[in-house]
Amino acid sequence: MSDHTLIGTRMPRVDSRAKVMGKAKYTADLKLPHMLVGKIKRSPYAHARILNIDTSKAEALPGVKAVVTGKDTEGVKWGVFPYTRDQQFIQIEKARYIGDEVAGVAAIDEETALRALDLIEVEYEELPAIFDPMEAMASDTELIHEDFPNNINIHVNIDTGNVEENFEKAYYIREDTFMASEESYFHAEPYAVVARFDHEGCLEVWCPNAGPHMKSKPLSNSFKIPLHKVKIKKIAIGGAFGGRSEICPADYICALLAKKTDKPVKIVFTREENTIATRQGHAMITTHKTGVDREGRVLARETTCYMDGGAYSSTGPIATSVPFLSMEQAYRMESVRYNGYRIYTNKPIRGMIRVHGRGFACGVDTQLDMIADHLGIDPVEIRLKNSRQPGDYTSTKSYVSSCAMDETIHKAVEKSGFKEKWGKLPPFHGIGIGTNSVQTGFPMGIRGGSQSFIKFNEDGEATVMSGVVDNGQGNENMLVQIAAEELGLLPEDIHLVNADTETTSSDPGSYSQVSTFVGGHAVKIAAENCREKLFKVAAKVLKVDPQELAAKNRLIFVRDDPEKSIPIKKVVRISLLNFTSVNAEGGYWPKVDMKREWVKNPYGQMCEAFSFGTTIVEVKVDPDTGQVEVLEATAAQDVGYALNPLILEGQFEGSIAMGGQGGMLTEYHEWMDGRCINPTMLDYKVPLACDMPRINNIIVESIDPKGPYGAKEAGMSIAMSAAQGYSGAVSNAIGVFLDSFPLTPDKILAAIKEKETRQLKRENADKTEVN
Amino acid sequence: MLLPGFDYLDPKNLEEALDLLAVHKEDAKVLAGGTDLLVRMKKGLLAPKVLISLKSLNELSYIKEEAGCIKIGARTPLADIIASGTVQDNARALSQACEKIGAITMQHYRGTIGGNILQDNRCHHYNQSDFHRSGHQACHKNGGKICYARENADRCNSTCQSDGSTALMALGAKLVLLSKGHERTVDLDKFYTADGIMPHDMESHELLKDIIIPINGARSAYRRLAYRSAIDYPIVCAGVLVRPSDSQKDRIDEARIVVGAMGRAPLFLAQASSSLKGKKLDDTDAFRKAADASMDSAATFAVHNVGSTLEYRCSMISPLVLQGLKEAASEK
Ligand SMILES: Cc1cc2nc3c(=O)[nH]c(=O)nc-3n(C[C@H](O)[C@H](O)[C@H](O)COP(=O)(O)OP(=O)(O)OC[C@H]3O[C@@H](n4cnc5c(N)ncnc54)[C@H](O)[C@@H]3O)c2cc1C
Numbered sequence A: 001m002s003d004h005t006l007i008g009t010r011m012p013r014v015d016s017r018a019k020v021m022g023k024a025k026y027t028a029d030l031k032l033p034h035m036l037v038g039k040i041k042r043s044p045y046a047h048a049r050i051l052n053i054d055t056s057k058a059e060a061l062p063g064v065k066a067v068v069t070g071k072d073t074e075g076v077k078w079g080v081f082p083y084t085r086d087q088q089f090i091q092i093e094k095a096r097y098i099g100d101e102v103a104g105v106a107a108i109d110e111e112t113a114l115r116a117l118d119l120i121e122v123e124y125e126e127l128p129a130i131f132d133p134m135e136a137m138a139s140d141t142e143l144i145h146e147d148f149p150n151n152i153n154i155h156v157n158i159d160t161g162n163v164e165e166n167f168e169k170a171y172y173i174r175e176d177t178f179m180a181s182e183e184s185y186f187h188a189e190p191y192a193v194v195a196r197f198d199h200e201g202c203l204e205v206w207c208p209n210a211g212p213h214m215k216s217k218p219l220s221n222s223f224k225i226p227l228h229k230v231k232i233k234k235i236a237i238g239g240a241f242g243g244r245s246e247i248c249p250a251d252y253i254c255a256l257l258a259k260k261t262d263k264p265v266k267i268v269f270t271r272e273e274n275t276i277a278t279r280q281g282h283a284m285i286t287t288h289k290t291g292v293d294r295e296g297r298v299l300a301r302e303t304t305c306y307m308d309g310g311a312y313s314s315t316g317p318i319a320t321s322v323p324f325l326s327m328e329q330a331y332r333m334e335s336v337r338y339n340g341y342r343i344y345t346n347k348p349i350r351g352m353i354r355v356h357g358r359g360f361a362c363g364v365d366t367q368l369d370m371i372a373d374h375l376g377i378d379p380v381e382i383r384l385k386n387s388r389q390p391g392d393y394t395s396t397k398s399y400v401s402s403c404a405m406d407e408t409i410h411k412a413v414e415k416s417g418f419k420e421k422w423g424k425l426p427p428f429h430g431i432g433i434g435t436n437s438v439q440t441g442f443p444m445g446i447r448g449g450s451q452s453f454i455k456f457n458e459d460g461e462a463t464v465m466s467g468v469v470d471n472g473q474g475n476e477n478m479l480v481q482i483a484a485e486e487l488g489l490l491p492e493d494i495h496l497v498n499a500d501t502e503t504t505s506s507d508p509g510s511y512s513q514v515s516t517f518v519g520g521h522a523v524k525i526a527a528e529n530c531r532e533k534l535f536k537v538a539a540k541v542l543k544v545d546p547q548e549l550a551a552k553n554r555l556i557f558v559r560d561d562p563e564k565s566i567p568i569k570k571v572v573r574i575s576l577l578n579f580t581s582v583n584a585e586g587g588y589w590p591k592v593d594m595k596r597e598w599v600k601n602p603y604g605q606m607c608e609a610f611s612f613g614t615t616i617v618e619v620k621v622d623p624d625t626g627q628v629e630v631l632e633a634t635a636a637q638d639v640g641y642a643l644n645p646l647i648l649e650g651q652f653e654g655s656i657a658m659g660g661q662g663g664m665l666t667e668y669h670e671w672m673d674g675r676c677i678n679p680t681m682l683d684y685k686v687p688l689a690c691d692m693p694r695i696n697n698i699i700v701e702s703i704d705p706k707g708p709y710g711a712k713e714a715g716m717s718i719a720m721s722a723a724q725g726y727s728g729a730v731s732n733a734i735g736v737f738l739d740s741f742p743l744t745p746d747k748i749l750a751a752i753k754e755k756e757t758r759q760l761k762r763e764n765a766d767k768t769e770v771n
Numbered sequence B: 001m002l003l004p005g006f007d008y009l010d011p012k013n014l015e016e017a018l019d020l021l022a023v024h025k026e027d028a029k030v031l032a033g034g035t036d037l038l039v040r041m042k043k044g045l046l047a048p049k050v051l052i053s054l055k056s057l058n059e060l061s062y063i064k065e066e067a068g069c070i071k072i073g074a075r076t077p078l079a080d081i082i083a084s085g086t087v088q089d090n091a092r093a094l095s096q097a098c099e100k101i102g103a104i105t106m107q108h109y110r111g112t113i114g115g116n117i118l119q120d121n122r123c124h125h126y127n128q129s130d131f132h133r134s135g136h137q138a139c140h141k142n143g144g145k146i147c148y149a150r151e152n153a154d155r156c157n158s159t160c161q162s163d164g165s166t167a168l169m170a171l172g173a174k175l176v177l178l179s180k181g182h183e184r185t186v187d188l189d190k191f192y193t194a195d196g197i198m199p200h201d202m203e204s205h206e207l208l209k210d211i212i213i214p215i216n217g218a219r220s221a222y223r224r225l226a227y228r229s230a231i232d233y234p235i236v237c238a239g240v241l242v243r244p245s246d247s248q249k250d251r252i253d254e255a256r257i258v259v260g261a262m263g264r265a266p267l268f269l270a271q272a273s274s275s276l277k278g279k280k281l282d283d284t285d286a287f288r289k290a291a292d293a294s295m296d297s298a299a300t301f302a303v304h305n306v307g308s309t310l311e312y313r314c315s316m317i318s319p320l321v322l323q324g325l326k327e328a329a330s331e332k
């Protein structure tokens, strides 16, 4: 169908060779002259007033170059939104979780820095700590933050009206509660940051990030230096998954130490620090009440969700909304009411994560299965009755232009053999289905758009500048692929400069699924503009109209007469000799409703596109041990258009691993009084390659009218439907609808045993009746 | 995390190694593969002044049949044991156990059988960073007076999660320990103390030389559960052995049931084991009873300190023992 050379092909990633050969440089690999080692002193108490900090002994230790405490911060507070500024980069008054920052040290080596940490004497007064969100909410007196009554950090209320009326009309109503514990990311790369001030007073920072511009602004604010003096530099990144979307106190502490010592400072987190002191996914308790008509169509839904937010706000308003949004996008509902509460507890800070609320999403799908069961229809039918359709408006008034939800259901059902298997599998063998929808972007005010610059060099190669960052998902390749396609060059002719706040302009970052849709789009437009300039010059030489030209393989040629051509390099040189440089710019700003706000006004156009998908999972459960063997996972996703199927498949598989195999079967944290018992890779059970099932990837294309080439997103969505597919399959295998996630063997076994006891009791009762 | 400083000694032969151990005693630790020791040192759980490496002691790496026994040198890599024909034929439980230890890379490049037996007990309140352990009272093993895993415990109940030891105890193995001018042989099931702080009954100047497994026509099997298929210590495991009687080939003369990852040491369940004496090799009922009895006695030792839930771990003893018995009994 397409006449593209690179777009749509399985082009191997431009960055993979360096990464697999171990040549790519990550932040921890950086070595700068005179660099010091930074370390952070953290609170060992979950909730404690800081009475005094004595740093004199640490400062006196030979080799220690600087010690910083809250006093050095001038009290600056961080929060993603003006109304959520609740976190100091170094605590002054009290520590709110085990791991909270209380001081920083820079020394000549790690050993000295660690010794210095021990020598910092902090006098605490322990305060009662609260770990249970429901307990926290019930309390009027034990406040984690003074100005948040009942420890409610965020309350999102969405109401489309008519909820009560529609419940009245419903044929069948049920209300169920689902629980899920918090989860961690386990990025391959533990967090690290290097900072230094240069001779012009510019702050240079290297760190893993999900958008360099999201780091530079808070640093510019905190250090009261102009934005152009904060240079977030490009560096290879080993994963983000939503956990690196905002500034990290370590960034600030590192920069502060660099300022105080006038030397570069590097802080590298231990695995434990990466787990407890970056971000985690929220634990949540969700109640869905759903009313359907006789056919299973949802007339009314009321959802209440309590999220354990941990010690600070982080991206609270967004995180409190996204689980709901994913549901309202995936499924039609005549009316809905949502109350989402994010509650402070004395636990690590919760933020964004790839699977936004496994308990929430799995609850929606599990309950649909329960309703289908009651109505005597199958899980596929009930989903098709409620699935989102193109041309719809979501409950919160976003127009959905492209949507192939039904096609993803049909294709996944066909590939997995769902219809043949449903209800016919042997005991303890089950199959389940989940669907997803994820927004491609959300309103981000002045940072909602991306801009790209392209310049041609005299050798006919091009430098492309873009603010888009690559966390490992292949964004850099995406940019190169688009630029090379549009400019008629080979991938190796493109030099990409990206994710560097000094040279690239603002970009929304890679955490709202917009890197391709917005950032890639900007590069496409810049490249088209640049190509137009080349064509103007080439048209003169070839004596044709620029409209008749095309570019491919470093050549500009006449489309209907390919023999008539000129090398791009030559066009560039001719242009330069004629006193015109060959460069261009291009930008893309999605047309969203700028008045939409997470808490104050959660209605209006959210983003321009939504992705949709279905995951079907087949499992076998060992009834003796409760252990699950996953036989197959089938994921069909409407990605808009597949720019590179190879990279997409990587995202599909990673999503199944993170959202399904790990997220639903083995990954959870254990706690003792706010202390995380399993912060390491050995104890937190991220699945291994050998644990993974066979995966069928099905790419569905709906060609979004706004997306570049029709593309949307595919990085997050499948992780959500994978979770739902896994829970559905296990529930189906054991014949019990499970409501507490993840589905560890102990819970599965307990559910099996409970069912057996119930059955036995029933049989006995029947027997007595007969007697 | 940084390794604390130490002197690294590299004796060239057994005698030299024993001399060094006699000189440095408590200050020294033997370094085999280091996959247990170095991890603990990095966590700040111990800081020996001296590490005495077994690197050059190739004389401690062997698997041989001798006088009706298999002898395995302490420094033998796990991978050699997995590959050994005589171990597969005569001590299958050990072969199966070694296959499950850590991951293939660990079995090939580092982990030794001696280190596996002598690895320290584990507890998720103790095997943690300095930071984790600060901020709350020290437990027994950390020099304090309390235990987080069991209320009011007067001693440490850290868990022995060695796959190798559980299998070896089922096989009725003995250990040969050397010190300067002295050699002693001890039954593995008598090798454990009653305290998780120092779980092994061994002097600091002693060296494990080899492990002796009798070859006596017994059949064995090993079963374990973890959350992942690799890089995961067992949360419960079972090694079992059945020896058919010489006179009546279809009857059991001796059975040994050992449950691991449940207590301070692998637990040899004498009563459950002896209940199988004289039973037929296909007496599933007897196996089931023995498995349930194993569960009842082993469960009393367990504490919640190695992940999962205590209830789940305990409830898994019986199915694992049963599966093991069935497999061992049907082995050809
Ligand atoms: C990620 C990970 C996963 C693991 N998974 C498992 C598992 O699933 N099952 C399991 O059983 N183990 C597991 N282990 C523990 C360990 O790797 C193995 O037990 C391994 O066999 C230990 O052998 P080593 O040679 O490396 O021991 P080392 O660390 O060298 O030694 C362990 C202890 O024994 C002492 N020692 C060793 N040899 C002698 C000797 N000859 N004489 C006297 N003292 C000696 C050392 O001083 C030390 O105290 C795991 C370890 C890691 C890091």
Ligand code: SF4
Residues within 6 Å of the ligand: B123, B124, B125, B126, B139, B140, B141, B142, B146, B147, B148, B149, B150, B155, B156, B157, B158, B196, B305
């Ligand atoms: S069992 Fe108790 S004493 Fe032993 S290490 Fe664990 S918490 Fe400490």
